[in-house]
Amino acid sequence: MEIFGILLFALYFLPHLASASNAGSVTRHYEFNIKLQNVTRLCHSKSIVTVNGKFPGPRIIAREGDRLLIKVINHVPNNISIHWHGIRQLRSGWADGPAYITQCPIQSGQSYVYNYTIVGQRGTLWWHAHISWLRSTLYGPLIILPKNNVPYPFPKPHKEVPIIFGEWFNADTEAIITQATQTGGGPNVSDAYTFNGLPGPLYNCSSKDTFKLKVKPGKTYLLRFINAALNDELFFGIANHSLTVVEADAIYVKPFETEVILLTPGQTTNVLLKTKPHHPKASFLMTARPYVTGAGTFDNSTVAGLLQYEGSTRHTMKKLPVFKPTLPSLNDTSFATNFSKKLRSLASAQFPANVPKNVDKQIFFTVGLGTSPCGLKNQTCQGPNGTRFAASINNISFIQPTTALLQSHFLGQSNGVYNPNFPVSPAYWFNYTGTPPNNTFVSNGTKLMVLPFNTSVELVMQDTSILGAESHPLHLHGFNFFVVGQGFGNYDPSVDPQNFNLVDPVERNTVGVPSGGWVAIRFQADNPGVWFMHCHLEVHTSWGLKMAWLVLDGKLPNQKLLPPPADLPKC
Ligand SMILES: *[C@@H]1O[C@H](CO)[C@@H](O)[C@H](O)[C@H]1NC(C)=O
Ligand SMILES: *[C@@H]1O[C@H](CO)[C@@H](O)[C@H](O)[C@H]1NC(C)=O
Ligand SMILES: *[C@@H]1O[C@H](CO)[C@@H](O)[C@H](O)[C@H]1NC(C)=O
Ligand SMILES: *[C@@H]1O[C@H](CO)[C@@H](O)[C@H](O)[C@H]1NC(C)=O
Ligand SMILES: *[C@@H]1O[C@H](CO)[C@@H](O)[C@H](O)[C@H]1NC(C)=O
Ligand SMILES: *[C@@H]1O[C@H](CO)[C@@H](O)[C@H](O)[C@H]1NC(C)=O
Ligand SMILES: *[C@@H]1O[C@H](CO)[C@@H](O)[C@H](O)[C@H]1NC(C)=O
Ligand SMILES: *[C@@H]1O[C@H](CO)[C@@H](O)[C@H](O)[C@H]1NC(C)=O
Ligand SMILES: *[C@@H]1O[C@H](CO)[C@@H](O)[C@H](O)[C@H]1NC(C)=O
Ligand SMILES: *[C@@H]1O[C@H](CO)[C@@H](O)[C@H](O)[C@H]1NC(C)=O
Ligand SMILES: *[C@@H]1O[C@H](CO)[C@@H](O)[C@H](O)[C@H]1NC(C)=O
Ligand SMILES: *[C@@H]1O[C@H](CO)[C@@H](O)[C@H](O)[C@H]1NC(C)=O
Ligand SMILES: [Cu+2]
Numbered sequence: 001m002e003i004f005g006i007l008l009f010a011l012y013f014l015p016h017l018a019s020a021s022n023a024g025s026v027t028r029h030y031e032f033n034i035k036l037q038n039v040t041r042l043c044h045s046k047s048i049v050t051v052n053g054k055f056p057g058p059r060i061i062a063r064e065g066d067r068l069l070i071k072v073i074n075h076v077p078n079n080i081s082i083h084w085h086g087i088r089q090l091r092s093g094w095a096d097g098p099a100y101i102t103q104c105p106i107q108s109g110q111s112y113v114y115n116y117t118i119v120g121q122r123g124t125l126w127w128h129a130h131i132s133w134l135r136s137t138l139y140g141p142l143i144i145l146p147k148n149n150v151p152y153p154f155p156k157p158h159k160e161v162p163i164i165f166g167e168w169f170n171a172d173t174e175a176i177i178t179q180a181t182q183t184g185g186g187p188n189v190s191d192a193y194t195f196n197g198l199p200g201p202l203y204n205c206s207s208k209d210t211f212k213l214k215v216k217p218g219k220t221y222l223l224r225f226i227n228a229a230l231n232d233e234l235f236f237g238i239a240n241h242s243l244t245v246v247e248a249d250a251i252y253v254k255p256f257e258t259e260v261i262l263l264t265p266g267q268t269t270n271v272l273l274k275t276k277p278h279h280p281k282a283s284f285l286m287t288a289r290p291y292v293t294g295a296g297t298f299d300n301s302t303v304a305g306l307l308q309y310e311g312s313t314r315h316t317m318k319k320l321p322v323f324k325p326t327l328p329s330l331n332d333t334s335f336a337t338n339f340s341k342k343l344r345s346l347a348s349a350q351f352p353a354n355v356p357k358n359v360d361k362q363i364f365f366t367v368g369l370g371t372s373p374c375g376l377k378n379q380t381c382q383g384p385n386g387t388r389f390a391a392s393i394n395n396i397s398f399i400q401p402t403t404a405l406l407q408s409h410f411l412g413q414s415n416g417v418y419n420p421n422f423p424v425s426p427a428y429w430f431n432y433t434g435t436p437p438n439n440t441f442v443s444n445g446t447k448l449m450v451l452p453f454n455t456s457v458e459l460v461m462q463d464t465s466i467l468g469a470e471s472h473p474l475h476l477h478g479f480n481f482f483v484v485g486q487g488f489g490n491y492d493p494s495v496d497p498q499n500f501n502l503v504d505p506v507e508r509n510t511v512g513v514p515s516g517g518w519v520a521i522r523f524q525a526d527n528p529g530v531w532f533m534h535c536h537l538e539v540h541t542s543w544g545l546k547m548a549w550l551v552l553d554g555k556l557p558n559q560k561l562l563p564p565p566a567d568l569p570k571c
Contacts, residue, residue, distance in 0.1 A: 021549065024148070025065035025117075030058075034106075034138075041198075042191055043205035047284075048137040049076050049129075056138030056164055056197045056228070057127070064122040064147045070114045072106055077114035078174070079105030082114065082547040084142060085266065086250055086509045089478055093211040093406055093529030094564050096477055099131035101532045102406040103550055104571035112569050124224040124268040126164065130480040133538055136173040137162065138505050139228040144250060153346060154246050154255060154272060157222035161213060165236070165263065165288055167229040167299070177542055179353050184374055184389060185382025186296045187539055190246040193229060193288055193303035200304040211305035213286070214419070221273045222246075224272045227263035230538040232290040232298065233471065235335075236261050237325035238307055239284040243271040245343070249508035251480065252346040260327060262291055262339050265472030266510035266536035279309050283322045292330050293515035294470040298406070300330060300545045333515055336471070340486065340512065347504035354504050355482045356456035356522045363457060364425040365393050367513055367535070367545060368464030370442040372397065384440065384467060390543050392424045392442040392534070397544030398534075399446050403571045405548055407423055410564065421549055422449035432464045432490050433516045440466050444544065451525040453554030458484075460491050462518040469516035472540060476530035478551075480507045481523035483520030488517035496520070510536055525551045528561040 006347065037050040051057035064067060074080045083097035095116040096102040106112045122144045129138035136503035141162040146152065167190040180187035192199035195211035215221060223243070227234055237243075237260040246255050247270035261269060284307040293297050306322075328335040345353035369385035380386030390397045401408075401417050408417040430437055451457065459481075463469055484500040500520060513519050553560040 009286065024207055025063070025067070027067040027069060027080065028062050030060060030068070030070040031080065032070055033135060034072065034074045034076050034142060034544065036076055041168050041206065041209060042170060042203055046170070048080060048170065049301065051132055051140065051465050055137055056166065057138060059162065060127065061089045061145070062118060062143070063145045064118055064120070067117045068114070071111055072114065073111040074106045074108055077108050078132055078134060079107055080129060080134065081105050081131045082127055082138070084114065084116065084125070084127050086094050086125035086268070086547045087116060087142070088119060088121060088480070088527065089116055089529070090119050090527055091560070093478065093531070093561060094568055097130045098532045100400050100402070100404055102403050102404060104407070104569045105131055106569050109153060110569060112567055113565065115565060118144055121250050123247050123310050124162070124226060124270055125250050126226045126228060127269060128228060133173040133177045133230065133439050135538070136167060136169060136230050138169070139166065141224065141226060142570070143224065153252055153348070153351065155220060157272065158216070158219035160222040160224060162224040162226065163195055163211070164226040164228050165234050166197060167232065168192040168194050168199055169213055173230070181542070183382040186389060189297055189299040190230070191299070192301055193232070193299070195235065195286070195288070195303055195305045198305070202302050202304045213305065213307050214310050215275045215307060216310055217275050217279050218277045219275050221275070223271050223273055223372045224268070225261065225263060225271065226268045227265050229265050231265070232292070233262060233264045235291055235327045236263070236288040237327055238273070238286040239323035239325040241273060241284060241307065243273060245269060245271050246342055248506055249480070249510060251507045253506060254344045254346055254504070256342050258339070258342070259325070262336055264510060264512045264536060266473055266475045266518060267508070268441065279311060281320060283308055283320050283323045287325055287327060289327055289329060291328070291332065293333065295468040336512065337514065343506035344504045345507050351467070353482065353504050353507060355484065355505060355522050357502060358456060359458040359522065360455045361451065361457050363459045365459060365461045366395065366426045366462050366464050367393050367474065367523070369467040369470065369540070369543070370395070371440045372442060372444070390442045391540045391545035393545060393547050394423050395442050396422070396447055396547070397442045397444040397542070398546040399444050401446050405448070407564065407568070409530055409550060410561065418446045418448050420448050420450045420550060422447040433469060434465065436466045442544070448530070448550045449548045450552065453525065453528060453552050453559055455525040456522065457525055458520065459523050460518055460520045461513045462491050463513050463516055465516060471515040471537040472512050472513045472545065474513055474533060475510040475536045476523070476531065476533045478527045478529060480509055481521040482507050483511050483519060484522050485520040486514055486517060488514060491518040491520070525549070528553045
């Protein structure tokens with residue numbers, strides 16, 4: 001059974017899969033040893049936090065319906081927690097992973113077994129650290145194959161290849177976010193982007209670290225893309241080859257062809273790549289570079305990998321011409337808009353789009369940047385006009401508690417930990433995408449939005465231009481949602497809902513709030529627990545662009561959060 005024959009590490013996990021191929025749902029055991037490892041890129045060697053010494057981390061491969069038991073053992077000085085990005089975690093919120101939301105961190109020398117079942121999901125997801133900026137090196141694919149003998153709703157690919165985008169920093173990312181928190185300014189940007197940990201030939205001292213996709217002519221490959229970059233949305237393309245998008249965030253979509261894809265951090269997508277019918281006398285670069293809407297400095301570099309047709313000898317390959325793809329310009333918002341409009345649920349009998357048709361609770365969030373006072377006596381900070389950068393939802397910049405929210409809720413000890421009064425709309429109206437208000441200060445707190453079990457929610461997220469309009473990829477834990485509408489300027493509740501798509505909207509877990517615009521989503525709050533929602537640009541999360549939902553238990557026994565596992569870490 002050769003599924004991931006092309007890439008490194010494949011053999012390591014194939015036995016797990018093979019052992020399950022005849023049975024129904026199985027339990028799969030993994031051990032994640034969190035270790036330091038010296039890794040060199042761009043001629044800079046540094047000690048990074050890894051899983052089992054691998055960078056990027058190992059793949060988890062499972063089937064829909066399987067139970068996963070992943071024992072995470074912390075051998076490093078840092079506190080650790082791991083999030084299984086996009087997994088629904090039905091009634092198993094204790095295994096979701098965000099530090100101080102669903103669990104206290106796994107401290108040095110401790111371990112914790114993440115225990116959950118994959119229900120009704122198949123496709124490409126991923127796992128990553130969910131504490132501070134450690135996900136810069138702690139990440140890897142989480143691949144969910146359909147149940148045995150259930151085919152894909154597209155032709156069976158010849159091979160499947162995960163391609164995970166990352167961001168490489170020569171400096172220690174923990175030092176970078178610590179420094180930014182102290183100064184109040186923007187954190188230093190990365191030195192390179194990577195494909196499967198490799199920056200490629202367009203960077204100095206990096207040609208030997210190039211991702212190569214070796215293909216045969218006349219075949220179809222399933223490429224499983226993941227954007228694990230810390231702070232950047234990325235365009236991607238392959239020279240002279242078009243891509244057919246078939247899935248987004250582990251949900252099948254109506255196939256469409258495109259030269260370029262755009263992924264925000266946190267998003268995943270599966271595409272089919274049809275190779276040329278005959279051996280071309282050329283090699284082809286695949287590249288990725290950022291889509292940027294904000295005003296700050298950013299890493300404007302380009303990662304490249306090679307698409308090589310097998311059979312050419314090393315000697316002839318050297319002489320072949322190499323073609324480069326053309327990517328949209330760094331600020332191409334019209335590409336971003338058109339691309340997101342092409343994404344539609346398959347909405348078939350087998351894979352229906354169960355969009356909530358009636359809305360129990362309508363919610364309006366403003367999302368964006370602002371400032372907070374420097375707070376250092378007689379000093380100025382490095383944010384705008386001597387302030388600190390901050391970010392907020394409905395003007396509330398989230399303050400991380402010192403104990404886990406889910407635990408304090410479950411034990412009835414939420415007093416002094418959080419307030420259950422997150423506002424359903426901003427305190428006052430202003431022209432969200434117009435001239436910024438004079439006062440850019442945000443307020444702060446640890447507030448939760450409480451939802452009775454099975455509430456159907458419509459949430460409009462409105463970008464603000466307080467420090468300049470900017471696209472924010474919002475990620476919701478514990479649920480998928482349907483993206484029913486989007487637009488530019490201020491959302492108009494009397495006009496815009498008429499254009500909502502309730503038939504085949506894309507279903508996903510991370511959506512870009514358009515720069516200077518809004519997006520409307522719907523979801524059914526059918527999963528009891530505390531669920532984090534945050535911008536997946538790590539810098540904005542650090543500045544407070546995050547909040548949490550508390551979904552209460554339902555009446556029936558199977559509508560209640562299960563009790564915490566015995567080894568749940570303590571603060
Ligand atoms: C990493 O490199 C440093 C300095 O060369 C060395 O002291 C350390 O033992 C290395 N760590 C590992 C895990 O190899
Ligand atoms: C995993 O969770 C399930 C459901 O709560 C429980 O029955 C099972 O005992 C757990 N397994 C382990 C190894 O903790
Ligand atoms: C960030 O960049 C500045 C300017 O290049 C440098 O002085 C500083 O040391 C960097 N910070 C970290 C944590 O690497
Ligand atoms: C790459 O190296 C060349 C020559 O050493 C230097 O001029 C150039 O600035 C370097 N580029 C980057 C991005 O570091
Ligand atoms: C990236 O930014 C640097 C510094 O602002 C600039 O010199 C360089 O031309 C830019 N490169 C690209 C490819 O835009
Ligand atoms: C995008 O960037 C180009 C080149 O830097 C600039 O000329 C153009 O005005 C920008 N477009 C937008 C919409 O900001
Ligand atoms: C702050 O500055 C004021 C006026 O310049 C000075 O009187 C005061 O002592 C300073 N306070 C501290 C803590 O340095
Ligand atoms: C900073 O101060 C300038 C000049 O007073 C003002 O125009 C600008 O809006 C201020 N920016 C912020 C973010 O407060
Ligand atoms: C908001 O500001 C924009 C940009 O200045 C302007 O075009 C728009 O008319 C304003 N909207 C309202 C409702 O004032
Ligand atoms: C902002 O400040 C300017 C100049 O001080 C003033 O003219 C304007 O009315 C203020 N705007 C608001 C919304 O307070
Ligand atoms: C929260 O807001 C209060 C009141 O404005 C302020 O004193 C405090 O510094 C803020 N805390 C943080 C972490 O920004
Ligand atoms: C790890 O987390 C615990 C519990 O929140 C905290 O007390 C401790 O200071 C943290 N340690 C480190 C190294 O961050
Ligand atoms: Cu953001």
